[in-house]
Amino acid sequence: MIAELRAEREVIDEALITLERLARDRGKRRGRPPTWMSAMRGAAGQEDGQTRSRTLSPETRKRMAEAQRRRWAAYRKEQAAAES
Numbered sequence: 033m034i035a036e037l038r039a040e041r042e043v044i045d046e047a048l049i050t051l052e053r054l055a056r057d058r059g060k061r062r063g064r065p066p067t068w069m070s071a072m073r074g075a076a077g078q079e080d081g082q083t084r085s086r087t088l089s090p091e092t093r094k095r096m097a098e099a100q101r102r103r104w105a106a107y108r109k110e111q112a113a114a115e116s
Contacts, residue, residue, distance in 0.1 A: 053068070088096075
């Protein structure tokens with residue numbers, strides 16, 4: 033029971049430290065979150081320290097590339113129409 037209480041106290045202490053850091057950093061942050069925040073988020077989700085990467089099939093990559101080419105063509109067409 034004592035060990036459980038100590039473990040709970042550690043969790044509460046970590047939460048308090050995080051809240052104090054967030055309270056200290058007022059205002060919206062731009063860009064990448066601080067390392068300590070990323071480390072805490074990573075520790076909660078990934079125990080082995082490896083990140084998961086998504087692999088796409090060649091067919092999917094081809095469809096995505098074609099769709100992007102169509103988007104760029106439409107954008108260029110719109111820009112040419114706006115200039116004329």
